[in-house]
Amino acid sequence: MSIAAIIPAAGLGLRLGGETPKAFREVGGDALLVHAVRGLKAASAADLLCLVVAVPPGTEDTVTKELTPYVGETRLLVVAGGAERSDSVRLALELVPVEGIDCILVHDAARAFVPVDAIERVVAAVRAGASAVVPAVPVTDTIKQVGPAGEVVATPDRSTLVAVQTPQGFAPEVLRRAHAAGVVGATDDAMLCEALGVTVLTVEGSPDAFKVTRPQDLLLAEALLAERRAE
Numbered sequence: 001m002s003i004a005a006i007i008p009a010a011g012l013g014l015r016l017g018g019e020t021p022k023a024f025r026e027v028g029g030d031a032l033l034v035h036a037v038r039g040l041k042a043a044s045a046a047d048l049l050c051l052v053v054a055v056p057p058g059t060e061d062t063v064t065k066e067l068t069p070y071v072g073e074t075r076l077l078v079v080a081g082g083a084e085r086s087d088s089v090r091l092a093l094e095l096v097p098v099e100g101i102d103c104i105l106v107h108d109a110a111r112a113f114v115p116v117d118a119i120e121r122v123v124a125a126v127r128a129g130a131s132a133v134v135p136a137v138p139v140t141d142t143i144k145q146v147g148p149a150g151e152v153v154a155t156p157d158r159s160t161l162v163a164v165q166t167p168q169g170f171a172p173e174v175l176r177r178a179h180a181a182g183v184v185g186a187t188d189d190a191m192l193c194e195a196l197g198v199t200v201l202t203v204e205g206s207p208d209a210f211k212v213t214r215p216q217d218l219l220l221a222e223a224l225l226a227e228r229r230a231e
């Protein structure tokens, strides 16, 4: 059995700013999307049967050409993404083969620097029988729940909170059912599974799997990459 991976990379990156869609912004001379593909390939090697990337409409051919040198034997499919992240994942999921896959990973292009061992923990947990797996890290801020006027309503116990990252891993049948259910407003794929009553398991994530979201995240990404290249 093999792995399939979906990379939602169709976002505009409005919080990051700039003219170029976020997945195509470069760090250390390569696009975030290229870094994300390299990470998945490094973690799953020959096991990665198929990679489906959702991109801004109109960029499919360019992205196919740019990613082909990085995928080796893995089958690469590039599809136009949708209005929301979950639409992009759903459109990509439609292209994932049904036969021969025991784990589907969904991985943000924006979390381009996730370490190989974090990816491997997700895959191992799915292969050990979990239906849905998310990498998680402890929350370092105090989190407040607020009301409509910004007033604090509650302070959840921080020891019960985690921040979740990608890649998120799924048993293929569960991810397909979750996306078919038509839930709107989900900000990750695990949330769609939770809506079905599926138990979502957490495994240890990594601070390096931060999501490039705002301009200062690019500075962090450059520093992280320079450190890795110096090792």
Ligand SMILES: Nc1ccn([C@@H]2O[C@H](COP(=O)(O)OP(=O)(O)OP(=O)(O)O)[C@@H](O)[C@H]2O)c(=O)n1
Residues within 6 Å of the ligand: 007, 008, 009, 010, 011, 012, 013, 014, 015, 016, 022, 023, 054, 081, 082, 083, 084, 085, 086, 088, 089, 108, 109, 110, 111, 211, 212, 213
């Ligand atoms: N319609 C969308 C929106 C987001 N994404 C992808 O989902 C991941 C996480 O989304 P986020 O970091 O929020 O990216 P953007 O939507 O691009 O950011 P912003 O909200 O600042 O515009 C990114 O890899 C992004 O490209 C996508 O494929 N399709």
Ligand SMILES: C[C@](O)(CO)[C@H](O)COP(=O)(O)O
Residues within 6 Å of the ligand: 085, 108, 164, 165, 166, 187, 188, 189, 211
């Ligand atoms: C999927 C995700 O990266 C998990 O933390 C996150 O939910 C994406 O959220 P965004 O606001 O669309 O970046």
